Amino acid sequence: MNEPRCMTDPAGDTLQDWLEEMSTFVRSIDKKHLLTVGLEGFYGPKNPKSLTVNPADWAALYGSDFVRNSNLPNIDFASAHIYPDHWFHEIEFEESVKFVSKWVRSHIDDGxxxxxxxxVFTEFGYSNQNPNFHPSQRDRFFKTIFDEIYASAxxxxxxxxxxxxxxxxxxxEEYNDDFGIVPWQRSSTYQLITEHSCRLAALRGLNQLKGSLRELCLQDK
Structure with missing residues (x-):
């Protein structure tokens, strides 16, 4: 299940019934793996946050609701995506960063x-097709999300x-879209991702890590 929608039923009952049926079925044949929905994270028309957090009115019309869909008993963790440059046609970078911070905090608060x-924010990216794009903007976009997650964790x-x-x-490169990156091609991006991974790991104790992640996180200690 990834980015499910049912635009013929904006109220969300059809999608909710389907998610309940599918999650129950998957759980019945596999009790060893965690389940999530893969939601975009939009709030439905009955949720007050549809007016204050959604990127625009259209986001409440897709038949999904982050809280209602994630609250099913067989869903183990909630998921949301972050694509402000696809959700807004014209938005300045600074406004985009403000939206991202609010979006992440709102969903963590729901959790x-x-x-x-x-x-878990299971998809997010910053397009290199944005006007006047510079890789430093992507770094800041990533850092905004990482910092909000770490502050909660x-x-x-x-x-x-x-x-x-x-x-x-x-x-x-032939499989790339406007979001794909090779992390180590830009040292600041690679360092940002590495530091975030290691500081989250440190919350559980670096000594408990194994393999390449342990080696990576301990190399500067």
Missing amino acids: DRELKKPV RKNGAGAGSFVWQFFVGGM
């Missing part, structure tokens, strides 16, 4: 207060982690 579940809050869309290795 803490209503869902009582971890929240260090207090044992719902902020649980994130997945950048999308990482490549050299030679895979």
